[in-house]
Amino acid sequence: MNIALIAHDQKKQDMVTFTIEAKEILKDHKLYATGTTGKRITEAANLDVTRFLSGPLGGDQQIGSLVASNDIDLVIFFRDPLMAQPHEPDISALLRLCDVHNVPAATNPVSARVMIKALHEGLIPSRQDIAGGAE
Numbered sequence: 001m002n003i004a005l006i007a008h009d010q011k012k013q014d015m016v017t018f019t020i021e022a023k024e025i026l027k028d029h030k031l032y033a034t035g036t037t038g039k040r041i042t043e044a045a046n047l048d049v050t051r052f053l054s055g056p057l058g059g060d061q062q063i064g065s066l067v068a069s070n071d072i073d074l075v076i077f078f079r080d081p082l083m084a085q086p087h088e089p090d091i092s093a094l095l096r097l098c099d100v101h102n103v104p105a106a107t108n109p110v111s112a113r114v115m116i117k118a119l120h121e122g123l124i125p126s127r128q129d130i131a132g133g134a135e
């Protein structure tokens with residue numbers, strides 16, 4: 001399965017903690033991340049991550065494009081709800097695409113833990129299996 005991992009600066013430590021905790025599950029999947037988030041995950045959890053641009057430079061949009069083309073099965077995006085981001089439209093667009101294409105998205109650590117458990121138990125459908133259904 002293809003998993004996108006994204007975290008705003010004040011949430012990056014939460015993402016590092018989450019990925020270390022979920023490493024045994026995450027290592028069997030293909031991981032994608034925005035630039036700095038991916039770097040932190042690779043350094044801290046030693047997981048293989050395909051990195052895109054940093055969020056403010058277009059990374060959210062790059063991941064959004066994968067969501068739109070049915071190439072992402074799960075998005076874990078720890079947003080900072082207390083700080084305005086210069087690329088707010090990109091953030092909203094990415095989460096909007098998750099809803100358009102019915103892709104599960106977790107935006108905080110508790111929902112991410114629930115989601116990763118569901119993934120491990122086979123409860124999250126592969127986009128490739130249902131591709132075409134979202135038109």
Ligand SMILES: O=C(CO)COP(=O)(O)O
Binds near residue numbers: 056
């Ligand atoms: O800004 C982001 C998501 O909106 C994350 O980008 P970075 O992972 O490069 O910090």
